Amino acid sequence: MMQRTSDKKWFDELVMELRMRQVHGSAIGDTIASARELLSDTGQDAEEAFGSARDYAAALDLPSAPRNDWIKKALWPSLLALLAFLVFNLAVVSWTRSEVLLVSPAQLALLATPVLLIALLPLYLEAVIRRIWVCVGISAICALAGLFSAFAAPTDRVDAWLALQPLPWLIGSTLAMVALSILNTIRSSRSRDDERITDPLSTAGKGNGPGAQVMIHVTNWLFPLLAAATLGLALVLR
Amino acid sequence: MNVPSVDSQTQESVDWPSDWLRATLGLLALRALAAGPSYGYAIISDLERNGFGTIKGGTLYPLLTRYESAGLLTTEWRAGDAGPGRKYFALTERGRAELARLSADWLRFTETSTRYLDHQRLTKETPA
Numbered sequence: 172m173m174q175r176t177s178d179k180k181w182f183d184e185l186v187m188e189l190r191m192r193q194v195h196g197s198a199i200g201d202t203i204a205s206a207r208e209l210l211s212d213t214g215q216d217a218e219e220a221f222g223s224a225r226d227y228a229a230a231l232d233l234p235s236a237p238r239n240d241w242i243k244k245a246l247w248p249s250l251l252a253l254l255a256f257l258v259f260n261l262a263v264v265s266w267t268r269s270e271v272l273l274v275s276p277a278q279l280a281l282l283a284t285p286v287l288l289i290a291l292l293p294l295y296l297e298a299v300i301r302r303i304w305v306c307v308g309i310s311a312i313c314a315l316a317g318l319f320s321a322f323a324a325p326t327d328r329v330d331a332w333l334a335l336q337p338l339p340w341l342i343g344s345t346l347a348m349v350a351l352s353i354l355n356t357i358r359s360s361r362s363r364d365d366e367r368i369t370d371p372l373s374t375a376g377k378g379n380g381p382g383a384q385v386m387i388h389v390t391n392w393l394f395p396l397l398a399a400a401t402l403g404l405a406l407v408l409r
Numbered sequence: 410m411n412v413p414s415v416d417s418q419t420q421e422s423v424d425w426p427s428d429w430l431r432a433t434l435g436l437l438a439l440r441a442l443a444a445g446p447s448y449g450y451a452i453i454s455d456l457e458r459n460g461f462g463t464i465k466g467g468t469l470y471p472l473l474t475r476y477e478s479a480g481l482l483t484t485e486w487r488a489g490d491a492g493p494g495r496k497y498f499a500l501t502e503r504g505r506a507e508l509a510r511l512s513a514d515w516l517r518f519t520e521t522s523t524r525y526l527d528h529q530r531l532t533k534e535t536p537a
Contacts, residue, residue, distance in 0.1 A: 204486070205449065205496045209466045212450035221467035230471035234478070371486040372494040 178210065181217035181224050186368070188228035191300065193236040200369040202231060242293055244358060248351050250289050255347035256394040257282050260401055262337040262344065267405040272340065273331035278323040284316035348394045355391040425462060435472055436515060437461060439481065439500065439508040446485070446499035449473075473498055481507050 182203060189199045210217060221227045261282070265272040288309055298305045325331040389396070441452045453464050476482045481504035488494045500508065 201496070204494065205470060206466065208489075208495055209449045209453075209470075213453075213466075215466075220465055221470075222465070227467050227471075230467065231474050232471065233474065371496070372488055 178217040184224035194233045196367040197369050198233045201371045252351045252394045255344040259344040259398050262340040263405050266337040267409045272335040272337040273325045274333040275325045281316045281320035285313040352392045436511045442500045446497040448495045
């Protein structure tokens with residue numbers, strides 16, 4: 172069956188709404204297939220037959236994973252990995268130059284900004300998903316905080332609040348990033364069956380082809396990969 | 410399952426108050442499944458043919474999903490000959506018992522309401 176453009180948008184919104192409600196992939200596949208079945212029978216538009224995707228997802232009230240499950244499974248590991256990456260970035264330049272790691276309060280405050288924004292994500296996640304400008308704004312704040320933290324880095328031990336040996340921090344943050352990436356890889360391989368949107372009439376899943384698999388692994392290992400790139404850059408530029 | 414054309418058998422169709430339909434749609438949907446397993450469009454057509462107007466998918470499916478969760482219905486996907494597959498809904502034993510209970514309650518309620526609304530009784534009680 173050819174799908175109308177407006178119906179495709181409606182189905183995309185429905186999947187997003189059901190994902191936000193932590194509905195299992197098999198239940199999402201079943202919902203999509205039964206909606207398509209009725210549209211094929213009646214010839215109606217999706218919006219005309221089911222109302223808005225948001226209201227329909229709410230009315231279905233499908234069984235879902237605990238509401239805050241993703242905070243434990245995704246948010247906290249990501250937050251810790253980001254923290255480890257920021258520490259790594261602080262330490263790597265000093266280590267490649269064989270200098271002491273100097274830290275100022277302003278620099279710490281600026282580095283804490285993205286960590287804080289991500290920690291508070293559960294409070295405004297819906298706004299980030301529904302309004303692109305909120306997502307752009309948050310990303311811009313994080314990028315600017317990172318940029319300004321470089322300018323706030325003390326050059327003299329007198330201006331520094333802390334003076335530390337960089338190597339232990341470098342090793343510690345690297346181990347933390349790798350450990351969290353391994354944890355995320357194990358978790359994503361276990362939860363793949365729950366998340367995959369399956370057609371009720373076939374056993375094949377949808378959405379986790381080879382490209383999607385690569386993306387999942389890249390996401391899981393994003394911080395170690397970025398850290399390796401930063402280390403390479405620091406070694407080249409020293 | 411063939412769905413008879415709605416036009417050929419449509420009973421007197423009225424725009425019933427939405428509150429009435431909302432209150433009775435559950436019972437009516439269970440009744441539509443009493444004869445055997447059926448699918449979304451066939452249920453909607455059956456209700457339309459019997460004078461309840463056109464029920465939207467956005468109203469019917471959430472109701473059927475709730476009944477499935479409550480154990481009143483089971484579902485089964487069957488491959489379609491040409492178009493997409495069909496999701497068939499069927500009453501469970503519990504669903505049949507619930508249909509019988511609700512039908513009996515509804516008959517008692519309508520009898521009571523009809524008696525209360527009786528025109529002659531209404532005229533006698535009206536103060537002069």
